[in-house]
Amino acid sequence: MSEQDSLRPGELSVAPPKAGDAGLEFIGRIHTPWANRADCPRHGKPDGPLCRIELFEPWALALQGIEAYARLEVLYWLDRARRDLVQQSPKNDGRTLGSFALRSPLRPNPIGTAVVVLESRQGNSLLVRGLDCLDGTPLLDLKPEYCPFSGAGNAGAANPRG
Numbered sequence: 001m002s003e004q005d006s007l008r009p010g011e012l013s014v015a016p017p018k019a020g021d022a023g024l025e026f027i028g029r030i031h032t033p034w035a036n037r038a039d040c041p042r043h044g045k046p047d048g049p050l051c052r053i054e055l056f057e058p059w060a061l062a063l064q065g066i067e068a069y070a071r072l073e074v075l076y077w078l079d080r081a082r083r084d085l086v087q088q089s090p091k092n093d094g095r096t097l098g099s100f101a102l103r104s105p106l107r108p109n110p111i112g113t114a115v116v117v118l119e120s121r122q123g124n125s126l127l128v129r130g131l132d133c134l135d136g137t138p139l140l141d142l143k144p145e146y147c148p149f150s151g152a153g154n155a156g157a158a159n160p161r162g
Ligand code: SAM
Pocket: 037, 038, 040, 041, 042, 043, 044, 077, 078, 079, 080, 081, 103, 104, 105, 111, 112, 113, 114, 132, 133, 134, 137, 138
């Protein structure tokens, strides 16, 4: 366990129950410039560096039509995060908050989400800006931020590439 993984004053971990199988499948891998957490932004920005989302086979076919959208929501698995913290001290000052009151990567099911700007598609890869995950982070899902088929109240007109 690295120093980054050790508990800070006031933080609390629990012995988690045995993990069940949620049936998740890693459908790809995210390539970013950041090899370690110290360099990685806490929240991606739309003008951040270009990152590549690679889809594994057989999922490339599921990208059909995605070029029509300017912004995508990306869900990823924060695979290097500890999963046993219930109280965390984001500023390492002894003051704590519950894990569900934070967007910290350290959570029982370490799912990260980001809305990214789609720059282009290259075969089974998408070039995007706005990510905040480590190089090699597993991809869980991709969807348009808004979609004309989402039903009432969607802002579909705001999302298509124009
Ligand atoms: N945007 C996502 C969200 O809000 O769900 C993630 C936010 S989280 C604060 C971003 C931080 O998670 C990064 O600064 C980095 O420290 C950490 N992180 C990124 N990729 C990770 C990975 N694969 N495993 C563990 N931690 C990761």
